[in-house]
Amino acid sequence: MTSSAGAPEVTPILHVDMDAFFVSVAIRHQPELWDQPVVVGGHARGVVTCANYPARAYGIHAAMPGSMARRLCPQLVSVRLDFGEVAEVSKQVREIFRRATPLVEVVSVDEAFLDVRGATRLFGSPEQIAHRIRRQIAEELSITCSVGVAPTPSVAKVGSRKAKPDGVVVVRPEDVPGFLHPLDVGELYGVGPSTRKRLRRLGFETVGDIARTPVPTLHQILGPRLGGHLHRLATGTDRRELTGRLGPDLPDRSTGAQETFGHDLSDREDIVRELLRLSARVTRRMRRAGTVGRTIALTVRFSDFTTISRSRTLPDPTDVTQEVHAIAVRLYDDLNLRGRALRLVGVRVEHLVAREGTDRQLVLGERERGWSEADRAVDQVAERFGSQLVRRASLLHNGRG
DNA sequence: TCTGGGGTCCTAGGACCC
DNA sequence: TCTGGGGTCCTAGGACCC
Known part of the structure; x- marks a missing residue:
């Protein structure tokens, strides 16, 4: 560690992490709920997605089965999540970060690293910058966050966890070993x-x-x-530079959908229909993102919770609902389950690449071309009228539409 | 208490090629 | 004829994170 005028040469990193983000967003305009135990999720066979601090006082935490959470706290309040609002608040939080520094690396919807080395002249010490950001987020968005200040990202991240909820922890370079x-x-x-x-x-x-x-x-x-x-x-020697990336601009490597059923399914016809629903959801997402993928993976979870997966890699990438579904069904049939009850099925497409530059017209048969065009037509109607209105015939009741 | 959903990355073994 | 080593791809499973 070098020092010129007594002060060690370090890059101050902030890790900012929203407190119980999903719940905070859901109830930010209902102050009467702020001191009540509140969760998002936890219905039926589900688990708690996010628990606020009053709920945590009862021992409730994310990933806990909802039934257990309700047993621990019968007066638990469960609220619905508005994904649009979550995205909007997340965006506004990023704008507040950018007022402090352009060197922001977004980790997820509710956390980011900030390199504030260039901001100290304008806004004071890293600790003062942390307080300033927390104040702005609280005043403008009615939610709280916690901040870790440290010489490296990973130490800052541990710091923000120690600061929770609604606090700041500063770890100076000379204190890193004593802290960690x-x-x-x-x-x-x-x-x-x-x-x-x-x-x-x-x-x-x-x-x-x-x-x-x-x-x-x-x-x-x-x-x-x-x-x-x-x-x-x-x-504490993970001295990497922040990427300065405002969110995940890299394309996903895979995308998928899975569903735990309200009650276990064993009938092949039901499962084939679920696989179509999931294949449609996944490929629609891909077409919207402009990606195609070569590997199709099926996940199956049995009643006893054991989970297996099977996958198949194609010579050419696809985003066609029908193709993904056909392979998912073949993978399912090859498992030879003979009506064994399933708790969950999932479909995932891997090895995604941008569709541009993977022109398949020469290898596309007439049939496939037809399916691809049908997909796009369905997408367009769904964009305009909502996906509830457009369903494939076999997704309707009894598979007879 | 009875276990969601969406991801990433790593490992290990086998096939295949050079 | 037998042997080796390395690289790449594919598959299955598992750990982890948010």
């Missing part, structure tokens, strides 16, 4: 329940235990990838 080392290994990004268990079996309990272990040893135990990654996180 006492933490549980499970607090590192990329260490979930499974890796945590494995690490603890091997005697690693704290982040410091990892930081003090020679890299080659970690490589040996965890593989070169995870080993190297965790050592960098544990020592």
Whole structure:
């Protein structure tokens, strides 16, 4: 660490993370609910998507089955999510970030990294910038957020988690080891329940235990990838530059849809119809994004929750509903389930590329061309009148339309 | 308590080619 | 005739994140 006039040479990074974002957006104009336990999701066989802090006080958290959440807190309020409003608020939050610095890297709808090295002259210390952003978000959007300030993105991210809810945590360069080392290994990004268990079996309990272990040893135990990654996180040495990317401008690598049924399905006809519904949803999304994909994957979950997948790669990419559906059905038939009850099915298209430049006209048969045109016609009507109105005949009741 | 939905990335084995 | 090693693609499963 070099220092010219006593101050170490560091890039101040902010990690800003909205508090219980989905719930906060849903009830931001209902202050009477702010101190009540509120969740988004958790109906029927579903799980809680997001829980606010009063709900968390009852032990409720995201991914918890709704039935359990209601048992823990009978007066729990469940609210609906307006995706349009979520997107709008998310956009407004980004605009507030941009007032502080152009170096914003959006991670997801509710969090971003900010490189504020060029903003300190105008707005003061990184900590002052953090408070300024929090104030603007609270005043203009009626939601709260938490901020971590640190010399690297990953330390800033841990900082924002420690700051929750509605707070700021500043980690100065000289304090990084003291801040990170006492933490549980499970607090590192990329260490979930499974890796945590494995690490603890091997005697690693704290982040410091990892930081003090020679890299080659970690490589040996965890593989070169995870080993190297965790050592960098544990020592706070992940000094990458932010991409300055305002949102995910890279095309998706895959896209898919899956559905857990209200009750398990075993009839082939029902399942084939669900596969058509899902194939249509996925390919419509692809046509809108202008992507085509070569690998079609089917996911199947049984009543006992065991889950398997089968996939097939085509010579040419497609976005045609009928083609994706036909392959999904073949993959299903090849499983030879003989009417075994299914809890969930999913269809996913992988290896996506831009449709431009993958002109298939020469290999397209008349039939396929016809399906492709039918898809586009359905898309156009759906754009104009809403997708509820346009359904394929076999999606109607009894498959007879 | 009984487990959503949309993604990304990694690993490992087998096939195939050079 | 047997052997090796590396690279790439495909498939299945799993861990993880939001």
